[in-house]
Amino acid sequence: MKNSIPHRNLFLFxxxxxxxxxxxxxxxxxxxxxxxxxxxxxxxxxxxKKSWEVIIxxxxxxxxxxxxxxxxxxAVSGIQMQTFFRNPLAGPYVLGISSGAGLGVAILVLTxxxxxxxxxxxxxxxWAVVIAATIGAILVLLLMSLTAWKVKDSMxxxxxxxxxxxxxxxxxxxLAYFSDADQLKIFTVWSMGSLGGxxxxxxxxxxxxxxxxxxxxxxxxxxxxxMLLGExxxxxxxxxxxxxxxxxxxxxxxxxxxxxxxxxPIAFIGIAVPHMARIIFKTAxxxxxxxxxxxxxxxxxxxxxxxxxxxxxxxxxxxxxxxxLVGAPMVIWLILKRNFSKEF
Numbered sequence: 001m002k003n004s005i006p007h008r009n010l011f012l013f014x015x016x017x018x019x020x021x022x023x024x025x026x027x028x029x030x031x032x033x034x035x036x037x038x039x040x041x042x043x044x045x046x047x048x049k050k051s052w053e054v055i056i057x058x059x060x061x062x063x064x065x066x067x068x069x070x071x072x073x074x075a076v077s078g079i080q081m082q083t084f085f086r087n088p089l090a091g092p093y094v095l096g097i098s099s100g101a102g103l104g105v106a107i108l109v110l111t112x113x114x115x116x117x118x119x120x121x122x123x124x125x126x127w128a129v130v131i132a133a134t135i136g137a138i139l140v141l142l143l144m145s146l147t148a149w150k151v152k153d154s155m156x157x158x159x160x161x162x163x164x165x166x167x168x169x170x171x172x173x174x175l176a177y178f179s180d181a182d183q184l185k186i187f188t189v190w191s192m193g194s195l196g197g198x199x200x201x202x203x204x205x206x207x208x209x210x211x212x213x214x215x216x217x218x219x220x221x222x223x224x225x226x227m228l229l230g231e232x233x234x235x236x237x238x239x240x241x242x243x244x245x246x247x248x249x250x251x252x253x254x255x256x257x258x259x260x261x262x263x264x265p266i267a268f269i270g271i272a273v274p275h276m277a278r279i280i281f282k283t284a285x286x287x288x289x290x291x292x293x294x295x296x297x298x299x300x301x302x303x304x305x306x307x308x309x310x311x312x313x314x315x316x317x318x319x320x321x322x323x324x325l326v327g328a329p330m331v332i333w334l335i336l337k338r339n340f341s342k343e344f
Contacts, residue, residue: 002022003088005279007288009290010280010281014292014296014299015295017299018068018295018298018299018302021040021299021302021303022064022068022302023035024174024302025060025063025067025305025306026038026056026060026061026064028309028311029309029311030304030309030313030314030316030317031051031052031055032311032334033052033055036054037052039150041053043282045151049082054207059196062198062199062219063195063305064197064302064305065203065207066195066196066198066206066262066263067298067301067302067304067305068298068301068302069203069206069207069210069298070195070259070262070263070301071269071296071297071298071299071300071302072214072294072297072298073092073213073255073256073258073259073275073297073300074255074256074266074269074270074273074279074297074301075208075269075270075273075274075293075294075296075298075300076214076217076251076255076294077091077251077252077255077256077259077270078090078091078214078218078269078270078271078273078293079273079274079289079290080092080157080217080224080248080251080252081094081095081248081270082274083224083227083228083248083286084156084175084227084245084248084249084252085155085158086154086227086228086230087158089271089331090158091157091270091271092252092259092270093098093165093256093257093260093265093270094158094161094162094165095140095144095164095252095253095256096140096143096144096161096162096163096164096165097137097140097141097257098164098165098260098265099165099167099168099169099172100137100138100139100140100141100164100168100259101133101134101135101136101137101140101171101187101257101261101265102133102136102168102260102265103136103171103172103192104132104133104134104135104136104139105129105132105133105136105187105190106172106175106187107175107188108128108129108132109132109183109190110166110172110175110176110178111131111179112177115340116314126261127202129190130202130261130262133257133260133261133262134230134257134261136168137253137258137260137261138253138257140164140168141249141253141254141257143164143249143252144157144164144249144252144253145249146186146244148245148246148249154231154245177296191264191321192264192318192319192321193263193264193265193266193267193318193323194263194264194319195263195301195305195319196316198262198263200294202262206258208264209220209254209255209257209258210255212254213255213258214251214255216248216251217251217290219247219288220243220244220247220248221286222246222287223239223288224286224290225285225287226239227239227244228284256270263319265320266301266319266320266323266326266328267323267324267327268323268327268328268330268331269297269300269301269323269327271330272326272327272331273293273297273300274289275330276296276300277289277292277293277296280296300323300326301319301323303326304319304323304326305322307322308321308322
């Protein structure tokens with residue numbers, strides 16, 4: 001009971017921070033738009049310049065919401081996988097979901113000329129990439145689900161997931177070797193990650209996918225704490241391990257798969273953010289950590305996206321480069337500070 005008030009205050013602080021960072025994200029970019037103008041415009045006022053209204057509504061609002069959804073999806077996926085494998089360095093892509101999505105896009109992009117597809121030339125191209133990534137992620141998810149049905153050991157499942165990822169990566173390398181420079185450039189740009197290419201119609205589907213992926217988390221959240229002490233202990237506490245494993249795998253697949261499909265692979269958010277939540281809230285209770293990770297995932301990706309815009313410059317950095325600059329030091333610190341393993 002003593003910790004409930006500090007936690008509540010922290011959640012209020014994070015919620016307020018999320019709103020402020022969302023507004024800042026709308027303002028920064030090659031064209032700076034004052035926050036006062038944004039607030040006025042969003043609440044029915046007139047923008048001083050018509051171009052600002054176009055920039056806000058057609059580009060920056062979809063991009064900001066994409067950052068929020070992707071941050072939520074990857075952070076919640078990450079904390080699920082860290083709990084599932086009881087490994088502080090596990091992330092949302094350990095099941096090979098990202099590699100499957102990448103393989104789907106590689107098959108489409110690197111063999112696109114043979115199929116007569118013009119990628120990224122309008123909405124059809126964008127949807128083609130999203131659909132290809134989704135199919136690839138779903139296929140790997142199905143394979144991992146079948147493996148989970150047969151394999152009862154979590155570490156074996158982790159190894160199988162890594163092998164699926166390696167196999168998909170090998171196929172992508174073969175396709176890349178035989179592709180031409182233009183096709184390879186398109187795939188390389190996609191693999192760097194991007195939050196700016198999501199349309200309103202895609203954003204609605206992305207939001208629905210994230211909502212569906214969060215449902216198993218909400219249903220089984222009380223069982224997650226028991227998993228930290230091992231599957232045998234959780235089972236002794238009355239937890240249906242098989243059902244929980246399936247729920248965690250499907251939830252992670254939907255969340256990480258949809259984020260990868262719409263944004264490309266985004267590194268380190270899923271690994272680093274759950275640990276940020278543990279450091280800030282000083283607890284291992286998933287009833288606190290999951291909503292905390294949800295908020296922090298959105299906040300961190302908004303910060304990274306704002307940095308990547310290089311405010312005042314017409315250039316922008318790949319989102320993966322910025323998230324790696326934030327996440328890599330965190331992971332290195334975790335490796336050096338092995339006391340975090342006590343939480344698992």
